[in-house]
Amino acid sequence: MDAPYARIEQLEPGIARILAHNPSAFTYYGTQSYLVGAHEVAVIDPGPDLPEHLDALEQAIAGRPVAAIMCTHTHRDHSPAARPLAEATGAPIIGCAPLALETVGPRADASFDGDYAPDRLLQDGEEVDVDGKPILAVATPGHTSNHLCFAYEGALFTGDHVMGWSTTVVVPPDGDMAAYMQSLDKLRQREDRIYYPAHGPAVTNPQQYVRGLIGHRMQREKQILKLVGEKARDIPDIVASAYPGLDPRLVTAAGGSVYAHLLDLERRGLVQRDGETWTDA
Numbered sequence: 001m002d003a004p005y006a007r008i009e010q011l012e013p014g015i016a017r018i019l020a021h022n023p024s025a026f027t028y029y030g031t032q033s034y035l036v037g038a039h040e041v042a043v044i045d046p047g048p049d050l051p052e053h054l055d056a057l058e059q060a061i062a063g064r065p066v067a068a069i070m071c072t073h074t075h076r077d078h079s080p081a082a083r084p085l086a087e088a089t090g091a092p093i094i095g096c097a098p099l100a101l102e103t104v105g106p107r108a109d110a111s112f113d114g115d116y117a118p119d120r121l122l123q124d125g126e127e128v129d130v131d132g133k134p135i136l137a138v139a140t141p142g143h144t145s146n147h148l149c150f151a152y153e154g155a156l157f158t159g160d161h162v163m164g165w166s167t168t169v170v171v172p173p174d175g176d177m178a179a180y181m182q183s184l185d186k187l188r189q190r191e192d193r194i195y196y197p198a199h200g201p202a203v204t205n206p207q208q209y210v211r212g213l214i215g216h217r218m219q220r221e222k223q224i225l226k227l228v229g230e231k232a233r234d235i236p237d238i239v240a241s242a243y244p245g246l247d248p249r250l251v252t253a254a255g256g257s258v259y260a261h262l263l264d265l266e267r268r269g270l271v272q273r274d275g276e277t278w279t280d281a
């Protein structure tokens with residue numbers, strides 16, 4: 001596949017994209033870093049610490065002042081290039097909070113970047129100015145508890161909260177389905193004209209797309225409730241019934257997602273567990 005690795009794709013005035021060479025079952029063709037601004041720039045999701053990706057980012061920056069290096073969250077496919085890029089450009093790292101979990105349960109997603117050390121945290125609604133235009137932090141916990149989206153000139157950089165190629169992995173203990181659904185609802189109430197996710201193509205119909213994602217999760221929840229209503233089931237049983245023909249590489253992630261739904265349903269008093277098995281309440 002001829003993916004545009006290390007190439008600068010100018011998506012619109014003031015927004016360019018550079019794809020890192022870290023393809024996987026969770027990253028699609030790889031992580032997409034974004035450059036925002038013209039005379040001055042910010043880098044959103046600098047990506048993995050790969051020499052050719054850092055070279056490509058520096059080429060795209062082309063000597064312009066870097067106002068901020070911003071990470072949506074601290075999975076290892078998003079934030080590790082922040083430090084070397086900060087050292088190369090003198091720019092501050094501004095954005096999501098640090099977060100490192102030693103154990104994330106069964107490995108169903110990228111691990112956390114424990115070396116991430118921001119110079120400044122952005123809370124929900126706080127801004128950074130680039131070229132006199134604000135980049136606004138929109139807190140969107142769910143995929144991870146520290147996840148932020150960034151809004152700029154009608155575009156929303158959605159990180160892994162909303163992706164252009166697949167549904168988002170939401171795996172406990174850090175991933176939280178109730179928070180994720182609330183964060184989707186938060187996006188539904190916004191009026192962004194386009195989403196630029198860290199993985200997959202841009203989303204040009206944000207409202208419709210987010211409504212579809214919310215519907216998909218509600219459908220999944222209904223299906224899980226129906227399955228545990230029939231008989232007591234463990235998670236592998238639910239995954240086998242709910243995801244026929246699933247790519248074997250994604251079975252662990254699907255199990256994590258089912259677990260996230262079950263925890264949410266348990267909190268709402270709709271299911272109960274007995275050891276490894278779950279039934280309706």
Ligand SMILES: [Zn+2]
Nearest residue numbers: 073075143160
């Ligand atoms: Zn992630």
